[in-house]
Amino acid sequence: MTSAAATVSYRPRERAEGIVIGAHRGRNAGGQGVFLDQVTYLRQPDPRRIDLRLTLRDPFENIYVRRFEQRLAIALYAIVDLSRSMSFEGTAWKMALVGDLCLSLAHSAHELGDAFGIIGCDTEVRQDFFIPATRNRGIEPEIARRFADFAPERRSAAGLLRTATYLAGKRKLVFLISDFRMPLAEIEKILESLSRHDIVPILVSDSAEGNELPPFGLIDVRDLESGASRVVFMRPALRQRWRAEAAARRQALDGLFLRYGRPAFELKDRFDADALSRHLLEV
């Protein structure tokens, strides 16, 4: 994991704000980057960028200056659901998947000169799992260590609702990483609280939860979050119903996510950086 993490390509949906020079198209017009337009010298008094050709051509004898689109750095945040449901271990261990994703995001952000931070939440925002966004590459091993050591222990992800206060200021690219097992109304509240940012929902799932159910047998299902348990007599008819219900919920979730920007990226069984890049660049 400490070896070279896969790079994820990403692009914020709107122009970046700020003053730190980086890789993303910014709102500011500056002296470098892709040509943007020409304005009069009075608006942009920069003698180094005077456009002689346009200045000479102007019958009113105004002086024009070329403007360029300033490329800026942004901040990325991974908001991670650390409740006990995330300790599910089916085809893969969900926390390990999330750890890989965060490390890859950190690596990618630092390569482009962007800042990366993590906010871990269970019932509260966990202060021991809060890494403010930084361009410092040195935190990558630290992120790896935190995920390797961490075992989810609390029974709710209510802290996700309180992350907005940690994300004040400029628009950020926020990866909301959860299995989204809470009620849809609660998910909507979370999305609403983060709506000024560019939200990328990452739905952590596992094929053992839905598709690869056993065709027959008794399962004593224990809810990782509440600890309650229920016996399920699995049979083909029930399996079909189970899948149908899962598909219906998935559809409802997608509808919700689309209202707040992007559909969810499904982090299923294994982390595929290329797939995430395609997903992020498509929309």
Add this chain to the structure above:
Amino acid sequence: MVAKPDFLWLLLLAPVPFLVSALRRAPFPSLDAVPHDTLSSLIGFLIKAAAALAVAAGAIALAQPYRLAENVKLVATGAHVVLVMDRSLSMDFTMDDDEVGSGKESKTQLATRMLMDFVNRSPHDQFGVVAFSSAPIFVLPITGHRDAVKAAITALRRPGIEGTNVGLGLQLALNMIGHDPEATSPVVLFASDGEYGGAGFFDFSLQDALRKAFQREHAHLYWLFLRTHKGNEDVFSAPPRGDEDSPHTKPERHMDLFFKTLGVTYRVFWADSPHAIQNAVAEINRLETRPVTYYEEIPRKDVTPIFYGIAAFASLLLVLAKLAETEFRRSSSFGGQVNVI
């Protein structure tokens, strides 16, 4: 009741299966994603109930439960029959008053055979047994134990004793009835070949006592008269004119006359052939259809095997559930390590 009550403390463990699952638990992110299914809930409850039952039945079985001995009061159609058997010497001869031999059976043998048949055909009757010769012999009080009754009847097949005293035999039978408070429909079945010149019966005080006793107990009287017709002599009808008509010359006739004055149901069955006796038995069975109450003794019974059986059955259900148990798929390639990239 239980033999070892200390083991009943183990019953406290019975609710444990409702708290702890017998199945291996499969962790899942959220029960909300699990469809609600009535059959599954039912099976889940059954498994817990079976486990609790197995524990409870096992604990009770260890305590070695038994059912208490008890007296069960039963009501049936039948009668309380006291068999009064003549054991006089004359009963050891055949019906024709011959020596026993060459395929002919004695009156005693015939009578016991018939009585045995009667006992076998009346499943709800209670029987007492009295024998008499010169004096009455108390053989068996009124009881519903068939084996005891049959044994008593078999025991009557001993060689006879001198003398016939019908009155004392009947008196003992009536006493037996009087001492049994359950004997609500008493019957005296009296098997005799009559008096051969016997006296003793016609003591007036005895006659008086018998009459009172019969009326007090409302006992029906049946006389199985074991004698063949001899020529045209009829022991019950009046003698030809001129002959003496007294208890000494015609004792059977006078006994019959006395019984008719008792004021209770009375019948004579003339057993001049084996068939006649069978008909008599059938007739008595037909007549005696009053309801009787009797007690049946049910001995203490160890019911431990039943509880072991219940525990085994419940455990079998659990084993079946365990065999049907499965889990969500788990990849063998995943070793719990974090490095998946």
